[in-house]
Amino acid sequence: MKATVLVRPKAGILDPQGEAVRGSLDHLGFAVRGARVGRLIDLEVEAGSADEARAAVERMCEALLANPLIESYEIEIQGRGGR
Amino acid sequence: MNDRRPRVAVLVFPGSNDDRDAALALEGLGAEAVIVWHAETELPAVDAVVLPGGFSYGDYLRCGAIARFAPVLATVAGFAAEGGPVLGICNGFQILCEAGLLPGVLRPNESLRFVCRDVALRVERAVPPFTSRCEVGQQLVIPVKHGEGCYFAPPELLAELETAGQVVLRYGPGDNPNGAVDDIAGVVNADGNVMGLMPHPEHAVDPLLGSADGAHVLGSLVDAARDRSLAGVS
Numbered sequence: 001m002k003a004t005v006l007v008r009p010k011a012g013i014l015d016p017q018g019e020a021v022r023g024s025l026d027h028l029g030f031a032v033r034g035a036r037v038g039r040l041i042d043l044e045v046e047a048g049s050a051d052e053a054r055a056a057v058e059r060m061c062e063a064l065l066a067n068p069l070i071e072s073y074e075i076e077i078q079g080r081g082g083r
Numbered sequence: 084m085n086d087r088r089p090r091v092a093v094l095v096f097p098g099s100n101d102d103r104d105a106a107l108a109l110e111g112l113g114a115e116a117v118i119v120w121h122a123e124t125e126l127p128a129v130d131a132v133v134l135p136g137g138f139s140y141g142d143y144l145r146c147g148a149i150a151r152f153a154p155v156l157a158t159v160a161g162f163a164a165e166g167g168p169v170l171g172i173c174n175g176f177q178i179l180c181e182a183g184l185l186p187g188v189l190r191p192n193e194s195l196r197f198v199c200r201d202v203a204l205r206v207e208r209a210v211p212p213f214t215s216r217c218e219v220g221q222q223l224v225i226p227v228k229h230g231e232g233c234y235f236a237p238p239e240l241l242a243e244l245e246t247a248g249q250v251v252l253r254y255g256p257g258d259n260p261n262g263a264v265d266d267i268a269g270v271v272n273a274d275g276n277v278m279g280l281m282p283h284p285e286h287a288v289d290p291l292l293g294s295a296d297g298a299h300v301l302g303s304l305v306d307a308a309r310d311r312s313l314a315g316v317s
Contacts, residue, residue, distance in 0.1 A: 013235075014193065016192070016193050016194070016195050016262075064144070064148060064152075065144070067145060067148070067181070067188055069235070069236070069237060070188055070190060070235060
């Protein structure tokens, strides 16, 4: 089963990488008020159901994929045949 | 009669690069440095543990995030739980934070630039096992070299640390190289026996290197290790 995890810097946490991207876009003439840079992790999970997969990925996020002090995460599970 | 030198483990992860400097500095201060590979599942009999700087596991995902699962880390956690002194330098600090042995986290420098220079530090806490050779208010000059040394703790946690006196070292006024919150350069855990710091004391143990101030920190650790050794704790 395919799962996608989106890890973002938490709101209120300074994101210097996003700031640098925003500055560069600005330099290119794009009107961008804000940019935040996160991380996307594609997983192939062995699980019997979407719920089981989601629960497993949630544990992965808490244990390793995100640092809850500074990052939030979103999980998307794609069904067997895709969605 | 116990006349052996105190034994200090220096852990080596794939990507560690300050392990030999740490070992050399500790030996120069009277300890016997014992190099311990990350895959070991048991610590040899040691009186203290040092996690050196470097780029363990290529800094993949987040600095220190992968190293914290190294087999040896479980034994270090046990050693720390029994009161053993554990010092993490730079990448070692990042690993201890990711492992939950220290509060907070190290983030990319605010400047997004790798910083390599001497910094002035103010000692905020002068007790064993890490800063017994220092005085509160003393200034130490020790180099930093890191890209991700911006210490961060959420406001509630930060208030706790400050109240409990867990901030050990602060960057001097105007000398914060990475944007760390409250100018924090080094912290200890609640029990005071696990410390992490971004500056590299092992690179400042001889006037020939520009400063010998790092010996105040590592020397304190060697003193504590010797006390443990003489007390027969380890």
